[in-house]
Amino acid sequence: MKYPEIKIMKQINTQPYRWCKEAVLLQITNGKSALTRISTKADENYCYHSQLLLNGKPLIQGNYPLCPTCCGLLARGYGIEKTDTPELKTIRDNINAEYQNIFTAVKNLQPLLGLFDSGYYVIADTELYPTTGDEYFFANVPDELTCISASCEDFWISDVCDVTSGFPSYIYPTQSNECLNIPHARTYLEKVIQDNSPRAIAYYDSGFLCALLDGHHKAYACALQGIPLKSLVIIPVTACCHTSQSETPYTICFSDITLPVSDFPLLQQGNTILSENETTIKTLYPPSGYVVSNITIEKYHNMPISEIAMQLYYYPTVKVLASFYAVSPEKLDITDENITKLMTSTNPYHYHELCCAMDFYERTDFPKALTIARNLINFYPTKKLFSFLLRHKIPETEQMIIDYLIEHDPTDEFWTLANSYWL
Secondary structure, X not given: OOOOEEEEEEEEOOOOOOOEEEEEEEEEEOOOOOEEEEEOOOOOOOEEEEEEEEOOEEEEEEEEEOOOOOOEEEEEOOOHHHOOOXXXXXXXXXXXXXXXXXXXXXXXXXXXXXXXXXEEEEEEEEEEEOEOOOOOEHHHOOOOOEEEHHHOOEEEEOOOOEEEEOOOOEEEOOOOHHHOOHHHXXXXXXXXXXXXXXXXXEEEEEOOEEEEXXXXXXXXXXXXXXXXXXXXXXXXXXXXXXXXXXXXXXXXXXXXXXXXXXXXXXXXXXXXXXXXOOOOOOOOOOOOOEEOOOOOOOOOOOOOOOOOOOOHHHOOOHHHHHHHHHOOHHHOOOOHHHHHHHHOOOOOHHHHHHHHHHHHHHHHOHHHHHHHHHHHHHHOOOHHHHHHHHHOOOHHHHHHHHHHHHHOOOOOOOHHHHHHHHO
């Protein structure tokens, strides 16, 4: 019997990927294929059914479109706690210890990684929001197939007429809600705010969405505080890029991470197999995995978890996140001086850039959102801006409203809206 082997091929330069702290490329050989994906061929509606399986049980189920800007329909699965997976129990103590680095993490995860199909994977250290990209706790997804916006490969933003390609951002549950032990989850409250906090473990599913394999209690502790969940995400091959003249790819994609084909020894040796279940290296639709003739989507009922104590407002929706990344946030230095330069330019696109940034920072870095609002009210007051001010009745926003009313009169189109601040 051959045992699984996990080899780190290279450390990846994560500087081009704003969402990722560090990452490595792995090669898994002799994988057990206990944690694998099955998919049907696309039907007449250009959609296919797919399941992520662990020991034959579905952890996540979906009906996915071939259209990259369309969202999939997802349904929760059987419950990872019922799958009798000793490998998860084996790694639990190690992954609940303080995080050291990506290399130590790979060593600690080897029993789990051995459950996957043989092939290439990327493991990335990142932060995930404990929602599905909507405005509810990730574990409270509906039992039946439901549209999940974050599952689309490319999110279309009409405000700026652009798309943002998906990358690991949100999570989908694999554990039954009845397993949540609130007193135990609260023991993570202090740990999850530390840089070296224990990582959750997730598997990249599609678009902006990951299946959470371990860390549901950590996610609950994060949601109580409105902070992201520090996670290690396992990302399979999602696509290969070719020239029109060649069947041999020149890059291999792992969600947003793109690597040159020279990083893959199997391909350099003339072997065109990226995983044991792929006999071609063309663009992977459906995703790599066993192709089957039919998949039955089953319904697994779960009682919802109370969201009363959660700070879910601080998590950007997928629309807000995608809009923010569409406007190249690394170019937006949020200071009064730089915003003034943008607002006094002749390019109307700069206003949309600042609005997208304000929406994102309203949830993630409120002082930056206030800086943007203070400038917009002087240069370009809009209903959107006043809606922001009315949502946050604090001394800073009240002063902005007072200054605005002093400078304007009752004939101004926003006079009534501004006065409603005190209602």
